[in-house]
Amino acid sequence: MVEVRARRLAAAVLAAAAVLGAGTACGIADAREDSVAGKDALVIGVNGDQPGLGERRDDGSFTGFDIDVAKEIARRMRVPAAGVTFRRVTSATREKMLQDGDVDLVVASYSITPERKVKVSFAGPYYVAHQDILVRRSEARSIRNIDDLKGRRLCRVPGSVSFPRVHDEQGVAALPVETSGYADCLTGLTGGRLDAVSTDDLILAGLAAKASRGGLTLVNAPFTDEPYGVGIRKGDVDGCEAVNKAITRMYQDGTAPRLLDKWFRPAGLKATTTVPQFEGCV
Known part of the structure; x- marks a missing residue:
């Protein structure tokens, strides 16, 4: 009788472990599916009223440094140009649009701050402004x-x-x-x-x-550091790491310095052209 009970208990333990294991595996799969890493299409939030950074043209398209950076990040994450959609965000709407899933990434002169990191995650920065x-x-x-x-x-x-x-x-x-x-x-x-x-x-x-x-x-009297990050859904570590790899390659192959020169040299700004110190994906 004791032996039968022991066998039944062992079977129950194994069944429970199988259920827990399946649940954990599903959780991992779901997390990966929710990540921007590996997606073949991205909706990227950008500004529409910042000349040189993110500006919306009369025909509805967007132009500027942030737009070019967003395109490069998407391309290096193997997202085809046809799979990239830009959606306008504002300083007041960025966090909510990320949280609600209206956008996958935000590239919009989005300074990384402790207050914002409570609500969303950040890759980068891709540039440290002042x-x-x-x-x-x-x-x-x-x-x-x-x-x-x-x-x-x-x-x-x-x-x-x-x-x-x-x-x-x-x-x-x-x-x-x-x-x-x-x-x-x-x-x-x-x-x-x-x-x-x-x-x-x-x-x-x-x-x-x-x-x-x-x-x-x-005036050329800077008084703060403003690390521009790529906004991403809270907790998307895989996506953050993928974006960081793309940013690093952009600096290593000269793309980022070229874009900075293209958009800001006419205004006399001396831009920094070395890879910024990343905040870390947590």
Whole structure:
């Protein structure tokens, strides 16, 4: 009788182990299926109002440094050009669109911050920008650094960390002027509604190039590091590692330096052309 019970117990243990093993295997398969690694089509979130980085043309297509970077990443992940779809995101919508699965990746001057890493994961960075200041040339002598923004009308874009970095972190009492995006900031600056725009130098260089006849100039007084990451669904380690490999190859074969030169040399920006230090895929 004892021997029969022992056999029954052993059989039950083996059955339970088989069920658990199958469940674990399914979990691994599901995780891999959910990863962007190995996909033959990608929806990539990009900006539509940042000249030089991500700008939407009248025909609905997108152009800029981030767009070229996104295309290169997709190509190196063996996604055909026909399988890449761009979808516009904003500073206020990026996290939610990743979380909801509306986009697979976000390549949109997306600075990696501890607060954002709680909600999404990041590959890269693919570039480390620095926050600086853009002003009209007529104001260049009176606005030479961040402290000179006190009492000045400064662009504030919803969802962007740029204004809080000046006002909250640096304690400079700039006057916020709400805008819908950086294209609106450019219009406000050239039209006299704003005194300055402060954000990442790549964005500012793109705006300055866009307004080549608008009399704008970079102050060249950087005060932060802004690592631009590729936003990815939280926990997609395989996808993150695949994107990091693509970024590394882009720098090693000269593609990234060529793109930086293409988009930002006309504005006089001296871009860094070495592989950035990656944050790690966790």
